[in-house]
Amino acid sequence: MRRRGQSGAPPLESPLVVVGDRKSALSIVALDDAAAALGLAEDMALAEACARFPLLEVAHEDLAADAALLGSVAEYGRRWTPLVACDAPDGMFLDITGCAHLFGGEAELGKDLRTRLTRQGFHVRVAIASTPGAAWALARFGMEAILPEGSERRTLAKLPLAALRIDGETVAALARVGLKKIGDLYELPRAPLAARFGKTLLERLDCALGLLEEPLSPRLEVAPYMAERPFAEPIGREEDVLGAVASLAEKLSAMLERRGEGARRLELSLFRADGAVFTVTAATSRATHDAEAIADLFSTRLDVLRDELDPGFGYDLVRFSVLAADRIDAAQADLAGPDNAEELARLIDHLGARFGPSRIVRQEAFESHLPERAVLHVPVSGVGAAAWKIAEPEVPPERPMRLLLKPEPVEEVVAMVPDGPPARFRWRHILHEVARAEGPERIADEWWRTAESRPTRDYYRIEDREGRRFWLFREGLLGRDEKSLLEREKERKGLLTRKEHMPPRWFMHGSFA
Amino acid sequence: MPTETTHSASEIPPETTVSPASLRIAIERLARPATDPGSLSLGETEIDRTLGGGLMRGALHEVAPAAEGDGPAAGGFCAGILVRALAGEKRKPLLWIRHDLATVEDGAPYGPGLAALGLDVARILFVLAANTNEVLEAMEHALRSATLAAVFGEIRGTTKLDLRASRRLALAAGHGATPALLLRLGAGDGLRAPVAAATRWRIASLASGDAPANGPGMPRVKADLIRNRRGPAACFSLEWRTHDRIFRIPALRERLAPPPVGRPHHAPARAERRASA
Numbered sequence: 001m002r003r004r005g006q007s008g009a010p011p012l013e014s015p016l017v018v019v020g021d022r023k024s025a026l027s028i029v030a031l032d033d034a035a036a037a038l039g040l041a042e043d044m045a046l047a048e049a050c051a052r053f054p055l056l057e058v059a060h061e062d063l064a065a066d067a068a069l070l071g072s073v074a075e076y077g078r079r080w081t082p083l084v085a086c087d088a089p090d091g092m093f094l095d096i097t098g099c100a101h102l103f104g105g106e107a108e109l110g111k112d113l114r115t116r117l118t119r120q121g122f123h124v125r126v127a128i129a130s131t132p133g134a135a136w137a138l139a140r141f142g143m144e145a146i147l148p149e150g151s152e153r154r155t156l157a158k159l160p161l162a163a164l165r166i167d168g169e170t171v172a173a174l175a176r177v178g179l180k181k182i183g184d185l186y187e188l189p190r191a192p193l194a195a196r197f198g199k200t201l202l203e204r205l206d207c208a209l210g211l212l213e214e215p216l217s218p219r220l221e222v223a224p225y226m227a228e229r230p231f232a233e234p235i236g237r238e239e240d241v242l243g244a245v246a247s248l249a250e251k252l253s254a255m256l257e258r259r260g261e262g263a264r265r266l267e268l269s270l271f272r273a274d275g276a277v278f279t280v281t282a283a284t285s286r287a288t289h290d291a292e293a294i295a296d297l298f299s300t301r302l303d304v305l306r307d308e309l310d311p312g313f314g315y316d317l318v319r320f321s322v323l324a325a326d327r328i329d330a331a332q333a334d335l336a337g338p339d340n341a342e343e344l345a346r347l348i349d350h351l352g353a354r355f356g357p358s359r360i361v362r363q364e365a366f367e368s369h370l371p372e373r374a375v376l377h378v379p380v381s382g383v384g385a386a387a388w389k390i391a392e393p394e395v396p397p398e399r400p401m402r403l404l405l406k407p408e409p410v411e412e413v414v415a416m417v418p419d420g421p422p423a424r425f426r427w428r429h430i431l432h433e434v435a436r437a438e439g440p441e442r443i444a445d446e447w448w449r450t451a452e453s454r455p456t457r458d459y460y461r462i463e464d465r466e467g468r469r470f471w472l473f474r475e476g477l478l479g480r481d482e483k484s485l486l487e488r489e490k491e492r493k494g495l496l497t498r499k500e501h502m503p504p505r506w507f508m509h510g511s512f513a
Numbered sequence: 514m515p516t517e518t519t520h521s522a523s524e525i526p527p528e529t530t531v532s533p534a535s536l537r538i539a540i541e542r543l544a545r546p547a548t549d550p551g552s553l554s555l556g557e558t559e560i561d562r563t564l565g566g567g568l569m570r571g572a573l574h575e576v577a578p579a580a581e582g583d584g585p586a587a588g589g590f591c592a593g594i595l596v597r598a599l600a601g602e603k604r605k606p607l608l609w610i611r612h613d614l615a616t617v618e619d620g621a622p623y624g625p626g627l628a629a630l631g632l633d634v635a636r637i638l639f640v641l642a643a644n645t646n647e648v649l650e651a652m653e654h655a656l657r658s659a660t661l662a663a664v665f666g667e668i669r670g671t672t673k674l675d676l677r678a679s680r681r682l683a684l685a686a687g688h689g690a691t692p693a694l695l696l697r698l699g700a701g702d703g704l705r706a707p708v709a710a711a712t713r714w715r716i717a718s719l720a721s722g723d724a725p726a727n728g729p730g731m732p733r734v735k736a737d738l739i740r741n742r743r744g745p746a747a748c749f750s751l752e753w754r755t756h757d758r759i760f761r762i763p764a765l766r767e768r769l770a771p772p773p774v775g776r777p778h779h780a781p782a783r784a785e786r787r788a789s790a
Contacts, residue, residue, distance in 0.1 A: 344606070344660040351640055351651060359641040363624040363634050375624045380638055388628040388635060394756050396721065396730050397629035401588055402620035430582065435720065438728025463729040467718035468582055510620055513589020513630060513732040513753065 015053065019046045020061035029061050066090075073117070074219055075277045078269070079317050080109060082223065085216040091139070093132050093216050106146050120275040132216060133208030137163035137182075152209050157183025164204040170197055182208075223267070223321035227251035234273040234314025241270070241302065241315065246295040248320040253291035256325065262287025265324040268298055270309070271317035278309055282353050285380060286345045287326035293346050300353040348380055369443055371403060371459075371509065398441075398461070400471040400510030407507035410472060421460045422472065427508045432464040440474070461512065469512035476504040553597055553692055556759025557751070564712065565743030568594065571690040572711035572742075573683040577697040577704050579717035579737065584619050584698050586734045587716040589630070591665060591696050593753045593760055596631045598663035598692055600758055605662040608655045610640045610648050615669040615698055630732070631758045636662075645672040652693060653681055659689030667696040671703045680709040713740040722752055722763060731755065733763065 015035035019026045026046040028035075035056070040049050050056055066089055074092050077084040080103065083095035096109060103109040110126045117124045127138035129147035137156055138145060141163040147155055156163070159182050162171050174197065179185065185193065185205060194202050206212035227248045235241060245268065256262060264287055270278040282297045302309065352360050361377040365388050368374050412426040421437035439460030457473040464470070552567030561567045568574055574594075578587040599607055609622065624634045640655075642648040645668045652666040664686075668674070674697065686693040697704065715737040724730030733752045740746065751760045 340605070340660045343658055347655060347658040347660055348638070350654060354654075355640060355642065355647065355651065361639045361641065362637065363622075363627075363639070365624060365634075371623075371625075377639075388624065388633070394731065394754065395629075396724050396728070397626055397732070397755065399626040399629050400620075400623055401585065401592060401626040401630065403623035403626070404620040405617065436724075436727050436729050438724070438726055461729050463721055465720075466582065467720040467733070468585065469718075469721065469729050469732070510623060510626070511585035511588075512626070512729065513585060513592055513734075 014055045014057045015040070016057045016059065017046075017049060018059050018061050063089075071219075072277070073122070073275070075279075076116075076271065076275050077113075078220075078277070079271050079319075080113060082220075082226065083216060083218045084220075085218050087136070091136070093135070095216055095218070096128070110146065116275070131208055131210045132214050133165065133204060134210070136165060137208060153186070156208060157181065157186065161185075164201070164208060166201055166204055170201060173197060174201075223323055224325055225252055225255050225263070225322035226319065227255070227321075228317060228319035230317045231315065234316040235318075236311035236314035238302075238306075241311075241318065242295075242299050244318045245298050245302075245320065246291070248318060249295040249298070250291040252320055252322060253289045253294065256289035256322065256328075260328055261325040262289045262328040263294065263322040263324070264326050265322070266294065266298070267321050267323050268301075269317075269319040269321070270315045271319070272311070273313045273316045276312070280305060280309075281323070282349075283357060284345065285348045285352070286341070287328050288342075288345070289328065290342075290346075293349070296346070297349050297353050300350055304354060352380075371399070371443065375403075396461075397512060400469075401513045403471075403510040404508065407473070407509045410506040410508050413506045419458075421462065422506065425472070425506060427470075432462075432466075432468070432470075434462055435465045436463040437461065443473075459509070470508060471510040471512065472506060473509055474504045474506050551690070553594070553601060555594070555597060556754075556757070557749075557761050559762060560747075560749055560751075560760065563738065563744045563747045564741065568692060569711045569743070570692045571687045573679060573686050573693045573695060573709060575679075575695050575697065575708050575710040575713045577700055577713075577715055579715045579735075581699060583716055583718050586718040586732075587696060587698070587714075588619070588667075589732050589753065590714065590716045590734050590736060590751070591667075591694055592627065592630050592632060593751075594692075594694060595663055595665055596758050599633055599636055602662035604636075605660065606636045606638050607662050608638050608640060608651075608664045610642055610651045610655075610664070610666040612645065612648050612666075612668050612670075613641060613643050615667050616641075618669055619698060629755065630753065631755045645670065645674075649674075649678055649682065652695070653685045656682065656685035656691050656693055657688050659691060661689075661691055663692045663694060665694045665696070667698060668700075669698040671699070671701045673703050673706060674700075674708060676707055676709055683709045683711075710740065711742045712738060715739055719750060 015038055016032045017028045017035050017040060018030040020029040021027075022029070022043070028040060028042055028044045028046060028049060031040055031042065038053055040053070040056075046058065050058075070086055070088060070090065070092065074084045074086045077092055077094055081094050081096050081099040085093040085095075087093055094113075096106065100106045100109050103112055106128050110128055114124050114126050125139045125144050127135045127142070127144055127147070129135040129138060129152065130149045131152065134147055134152045134156060137159050138147060141159045142155065160171075160180060161174050161182055161184075162168075164182060174180075179188075182205070185201075190202055203212060207214040229244055229248055231244075235244065252263070252266075263284060265281065265283045268280045268282075270280075272278070280298065280301050282301050284293075284297065288294065348360060357379060360380045362380055364376040364378050366374055366376045408427065410422075410425045410427045412424070412431070413422045414424045415422045419440075421434065421439055423434050425432055425434070437460050440458035441460075442456060442458050444456045455476045457475055459471060459473045462470045462472055551570055552561075552564070553570055554561050554567040555564070576587050576591050578584045595607055595609075599605075611622070622639070627637070628634050640651050642651055648666045648668050652664050655661060655664045674695075679695075682693055682695070695710070717735040717737070719733040719735045721733050722730035731752050731754065733750065735748070736751050737748045738746055749762055752763045754761050
């Protein structure tokens, strides 16, 4: 398939060719009808083409854009079957086994596909066959047709060898010995053929004839549950889309319920009439087949994404699929006990859909000396037994209620003894006179983290005259002039970090209630 | 002794049959808290009396620091209320909606510190909201669900909280009979506007109680109840008792107690000042 002209370019008057680097020269890799009519062809050098037709419009090939375009077309192809595989650079395979009757038969499906893609501006060639190889050969080298099962051998016999998806060198080598058509290979002994031209040749032949199974590698895995609704007249209004979502959610819910399963991850695909496909995904914190909950989840998601979704001329197909499902009776660790777990899960899902799942978190204790590492923020869905130290009988809290994201430098620190608590300090422009202090609590860096060694911290719990309570620390050690024997030894070996020698600095790290 | 036992057994009138149902009623009567279930007792009788039984569940309560530096004190007061709310519910979790700006300015709620105040951190769900409107929206939605022990939202900044927004919250709280707590940090003059809250508190820092080694003691705050729908305005000095999980008004003697003797930092500090002069 080939899109006519470059997207966004004005209607073209002059013939267009697309060029790319081939064998260290710019050669034509694709051209439009007008250019072909002039007698230009692929693989022709750009210099030659320009010499013959100076008015030629030339565009550089953009492989990434081609791949992206093919990807989006393949995404659109999912409206006919969930099994879509890309065949770079310009083809795609659709496994329509068991899908054709939904569109009124293979012929109707093929016609529908051609009409829709042609309307989007592509040259399309469609062939339907029992094997991917045969379909490929027909679409590119033969007639666009529906090949009845069992007639592959006869039909393919007349096609050139290149139709076997083999490289140009092999084709040329075969041509040198007089083999031009696929049928020429049928009667030849296989062993010498394989020995001379490689195993691939025979493999491709067997695949095309259906003697060898050829699996497609679909772009996306097939969803276990799927419900969809086509619209003869594309829908674009928000309430129509939400209505479709609600009715599809009910269909899904019935399917899930029959199998005793609940959805964990869902995807909504909106197929726009002009070929664009929007997909919206949402996850649930516990398996559910509640249609209302599912519909509510997606109406929230759609509301959040409203600016990104552009209905344009409207959607002509809405598909709802369950990407992951769980047994509904599976034991689930939940927070609220059996009485209101369901409703709580709904609340969490709603908030997750509204603010993003990563914005709903729990805190879990983590074994670490460093205060900022002692807490893990985990998504709510991963409910675990968090072990938190229970408050001891009437001991003032030793850890602050709030921890600053980054320790903030404290200035004008006056301490009565160099390694004692401060008597006065300034933080965020305010001078605090210390009334009470407790410490130091020495927290050294975790020695096993060698990448970036941090200086030792001495933490103090401090209360100022106004009754405000802070968690301050002094970084770096004092009295390094009188080095101990061990430290001197460490220093000699270069083990002591340079930072330990810096004058101590003070930092604010948190506040107590 | 045996005779006595027989005697006391014969005291029970033979027609009184002790049915399981009547026993259950008796047990329930014994187990029932002194205050009514529609209120959240703060643990100190004097405050509960002022509040008409405790903080109303199903209503909005506004807490704000009395001055900019009193944010941690106000947060601590809220934490105490949340501990009480969680203790009243068996397994319901607590939703704590954080404002990103508050996280940047005041720091993030710190699990070990919250646990040290007696909060069951495993039962807290945090929602991170980008702005005030998101906080209010999440609060309202959570309050309607009636699956939570309490909903706590914190907002920072002078964004006005109008009567309509607070009324929505109050209505949602009433719908699910869930206590709604709103901490307004750095609101400045925005606090003057009326708010549809059952109680409005202004919290100031207060020197903590006694502790060994002259360190900070149990957290204390000065709680100024400036609006109280079910009673008069009042002002309390409160101490949070971590272990009993109650607020307590420290004895007058303690409150008036002179600062700890021999504040060692004092003289040397002056000496240092002199030295530096």
